[in-house]
Amino acid sequence: MGFIRKLYDWVLSWANKPSGPKVLAGISFAEASFFPIPPNILLIPLALGRKEKALSFGILCTTSSILGAGLGYGIGLWLWRYFFNQIFTLNFFNNKMF
Numbered sequence: 001m002g003f004i005r006k007l008y009d010w011v012l013s014w015a016n017k018p019s020g021p022k023v024l025a026g027i028s029f030a031e032a033s034f035f036p037i038p039p040n041i042l043l044i045p046l047a048l049g050r051k052e053k054a055l056s057f058g059i060l061c062t063t064s065s066i067l068g069a070g071l072g073y074g075i076g077l078w079l080w081r082y083f084f085n086q087i088f089t090l091n092f093f094n095n096k097m098f
Contacts (some may be wrong), residue, residue, distance in 0.1 A: 005034065011037050015045035021057060025064040032068030033075060039065070 008098040016021040024046060043061050046052035 007037055008041060012045065014042055015049060020046050021053075021060060024057060025060050028061045028064035029068035029071070032065045033072030075091050 011023075011027060014020045017023075020042065024039055024042050027035060027037065027042060031037065032040055034058075039061050043057055046057050
């Protein structure tokens with residue numbers, strides 16, 4: 001759990017930096033496909049720190065998450081077509097032993 005805590009602290013450290021929204025978009029994109037830390041950890045401090053931009057941070061986070069989900073879907077589709085589909089079509093069950 002130490003690794004996750006360090007990762008959590010690293011994400012939270014971006015809330016006080018000017019590049020926080022860019023990192024929020026990157027984390028939101030990555031979280032939708034493979035990253036273990038949700039973007040809410042960064043979204044909440046950013047929104048509370050700059051209340052006038054809270055809505056734009058939410059829209060940025062949502063848009064990046066949707067794009068990341070598309071990447072995750074593409075990864076799953078690619079894995080299925082090129083790896084798992086071949087495993088299931090090897091005709092193991094057409095053998096006379098079964």
